[in-house]
Amino acid sequence: EPAPAAGPGPDGIDWEAEAAALEAGADPVGAAREGGKDEWDGQEDGRHEDDGYLDEHAETGEAGFLGEQDDSREAQKKRKEKGKKSGRRNGGACLLVALVLLGAVGGAGWWGYGFWQDHFGPAPDFTGEGTTPVQVEVKKGAVGGQIGLALKTAGVVKSVDAFSAACKAEPKCGTIQYGFYEMKKEMSAAAALKELLDQAGGAAIVIPEGKNSSEIYAKIDDKLKLQKGTTAGVAKAQVNDLGLPAYAQGNIEGFLWPTRYNIAEGMKPEDLLKQMVKNATEKYAGLDSQAASVGLKTGYEVLIEASILQREGNNPEDFAKMAKTIQNRLAAGGEINHRLGMDTTLQYSLGRKELDKKDMDDASNKYNTYINQGLPPGPISNPGDDAINAVLHPADGKWLYFIAMSPTNTRFAETSKEHYANVKEFCLAAGNGFDEARGHCTTKK
Structure with missing residues (x-):
């Protein structure tokens, strides 16, 4: 076959000439630049993206791209200084990587502990019988977690889950009555449950059947720790504001319905009287x-x-x-x-x-x-x-x-x-x- 024709190939480069120049020790890059234009990247300023590498190595006497290393004393000194800087950079980078890895491992461990605690560990709970007194209302019809939420909101128990667990383990939990309970803050869930059961409805006043108004007034005074005669005075002064029906003609006797009434902190006698009258009026509606x-x-x-x-x-x-x-x-x-x-x-x-x-x-x-x-x-x-x-x-x-x-x-x-x-x-x-x-x-x- 005939030898291929000399000269530039399809890509515009004469590869045979370049190889010959390389064997003769010439700089093909420099040769390419003699025309004032970088044929490698076509940029107008005549510089290639690797020129920084060539310049840096020229300063330290290191071998450049396919070049020979300068072994002069000055070049060795520059290479030594460069090595120290490079070592510091590499050491800092290693330390940073180590810290990142350590943080990642620690974070994963903490997340794992939190996940285990949330899904498999015991619910957060206080210990002991509590600290400062606080009154908590258990709403009518409230059960289990609803009672636990009321206790947690008042600062009695540490978590609803802790109370729910204690409630689940105690068959009598379902017998808790609605009412106002004298509790303490920061009680263990078990202690709080026991207190609710022991108080059996919390602070309350029980009005027996057959008592007359004077006897009931005295009982209210005693329960609310009021001066004797206070409730009787309130009943007389506010008789028209207690909700009596017109047919009672202002006579409250018979309208103090006998039953159990919850006592809230700071309750006034008129609050109780109004509840009693309301209950009685509803009872008598169809008579x-x-x-x-x-x-x-x-x-x-x-x-x-x-x-x-x-x-x-x-x-x-x-x-x-x-x-x-x-x-x-x-x-x-x-x-x-x-x-x-x-x-x-x-x-x-x-x-x-x-x-x-x-x-x-x-x-x-x-x-x-x-x-x-x-x-x-x-x-x-x-x-x-x-x-x-x-x-x-x-x-x-x-x-x-x-x-x-x-x-x-x-x-x-x-x-x-x-x-x-x-x-x-x-x-x-x-x-x-x-x-x-x-x-x-x-x-x-």
């Missing part, structure tokens, strides 16, 4: 429509009769028979003449238990049911559900008299003679005298 079925005119009369029954009776199992006895007396003529003839109504109006002949003969006292016919003008106590239901659903019988011989024994009679014997037995058993003429107990002096 008007039921009154006629038992011979009464209004729901208020149902309330009055229930208040008498509640004050007279001791055993709820006897309430239905007592209710029928009262209704029989209201309907009876003859010797009874529609009169109840009960001590409790007169005692209520006088504010004392001891009664004498003058008291019982005083017709001006509308609560004197020995003289005045029918029901008294208002309730004499605050009855509960049992008494109201008994009035609306009385037993069937012809009784006209009853007397509570003991808390568990109420005697009923259809005739005055039978009743007279029962009263005498009761009076003497209690260590009192007996008025033969009036058939009534007397106090021995």
Whole structure:
């Protein structure tokens, strides 16, 4: 085959000439630059991107690109100084890399611990019985985690999860009652749970059935640590602001519904009174429509009769028979003449238990049911559900008299003679005298 033609190839470079020049010791780069233009990159300033490398090595006497190394004393000195700088740069770079790696390993370890703690470790919890007192409200219907959130918000427990775990381990946790609890901050979850169970509903006041307003006022004063007579004064001054219905005509008696009331820190007596009136009014809402079925005119009369029954009776199992006895007396003529003839109504109006002949003969006292016919003008106590239901659903019988011989024994009679014997037995058993003429107990002096 014929030899290839000399001269530049398709890429514009004569490679044979370049190789010959290289063998002769010539600088092909310099030769390329003789024309004033860098054919390597085509830049107008005649410099290549590797020129900095060539210049730097020229200064230190090192071999440049395919060049020979300068071994002069000055060149060796420059190379030594360059080595020190390079060593410092390399050492700093190594230290930086080491620190980065150490930080990465440490961060990964911390993240791993946090992940384990969050997913598998015990929930954050305080230890001990707590520090400073704080009141916490458990809302009605709240359970488990909801109670735990209320405790955590108040600073009692450290985490909701800790309380939830303690609650899950205690079967009685589901019996926690709603109310206001006196707790302490920073309690262990187990200690907080035990306190909730021990307090059984927290700070509260319980109003029993059959108490009258004066007795309830005194109980509120005592519970709220108020001066004696405070609640009575508030009830009198704010009677028109307590929510009483119009038919009560400003009389709060009978509207202090007996039940358990939660006591919040700083609660005022009017707050309690309003709750009681609200509860009672709601309870009595449907009494008007039921009154006629038992011979009464209004729901208020149902309330009055229930208040008498509640004050007279001791055993709820006897309430239905007592209710029928009262209704029989209201309907009876003859010797009874529609009169109840009960001590409790007169005692209520006088504010004392001891009664004498003058008291019982005083017709001006509308609560004197020995003289005045029918029901008294208002309730004499605050009855509960049992008494109201008994009035609306009385037993069937012809009784006209009853007397509570003991808390568990109420005697009923259809005739005055039978009743007279029962009263005498009761009076003497209690260590009192007996008025033969009036058939009534007397106090021995």
